[in-house]
Amino acid sequence: MADLQALNEAVFKGDQQSCVELTKAAVEEGVAADKILNEGLISAMDRIGEGFSKNEIYIPEMLIAARAMKSAMEILEPELVKAGVEPIGKLIIGTAAGDLHDIGKNLVAMMLKGAGFDVIDLGIDVSAEKFIEQAKSTGAQLIGMSSLLTTTMLSMEETIKALKEAGIHAKVIIGGAPVTQAYADKIGADGYAADAAEAVTVAKGLVA
Ligand code: B1M
Secondary structure, eight states, X not given: OOOHHHHHHHHHHTOHHHHHHHHHHHHHTXXXXXXXXXXXXXXXXXXXXXXXXXXXXXXXXXXXXXXXXXXXHHHHHHHHHHHTOOOSEEEEEEEETTOOOOHHHHHHHHHHHHTTEEEEEEEEEEOHHHXXXXXXXXXXXEEEEEOOSHHHHHHHHHHHHHHHHTTOOOEEEEEOTTOOHHXXXXXXXXXXXXXXXXXXXXXXXXHO
């Protein structure tokens, strides 16, 4: 019998192999894809997020759990598409123009995916033009930008300005080591998150 509790534990512990096996077994047994997603995967990532917020779980464990979740999602995604499960929102994400750091951005993207968002990752060094083009073509409600350098923080401001000038109404969330709430307020971002767990809370709040 499909063991979603074991799958939940496997995600929590970052046991990639068990995640894949248990997800495959649940799909083969005909367990509904949204049940596997919610009970097996998302609730485990919620636990990871809570632990991270309380400093009980650290970045390496979060990355390992997110990677395990990603492997399970690769099996589950076609089933979710077949079942017509709606994501809770669509978000495009990338690192600010000029910035090549992507470890934090990838973690944020994985956590948002884990929380049920449809995440389109534009990668690193993403220009304002690319954000605008992708915001238009995907119809995303949210745009995430990450910056690790004090210099590339400035390109976030330019991108937000360009998005507004292009008439894009998607809400913008920013983050990254040098970024602060005060800076987000200054440049007109709609949300700021200090870490990947908080990014999920902020993103959920913006699409609610
Ligand atoms: Co670079 N680097 N780096 N680097 N690098 C830093 C950022 C630096 C602080 C190191 C230092 O000097 N102490 C410094 C920046 C100084 C500054 O501007 N104030 C620096 C520098 C100077 C540089 C170069 C200029 C070095 C050089 O070439 N002279 C160069 C710049 C290249 C470029 O971007 N144009 C450079 C290059 C690199 C590598 C390529 C070697 C590598 C990046 C590899 C990669 O990402 N694939 C690298 C690395 C690894 C680092 C450090 C060591 C680690 C960054 C990291 O991955 N942290 C970093 C020093 C440090 O931070 N201790 C440093 C772990 C990651 C999980 O955390 O990204 O903060 P972080 O993400 C967090 C939160 O910030 C938040 O959630 C994440 C998870 O909790 N968050 C968001 C992030 N994005 C978010 C988005 C959100 C919400 C939350 O909403 C959308």
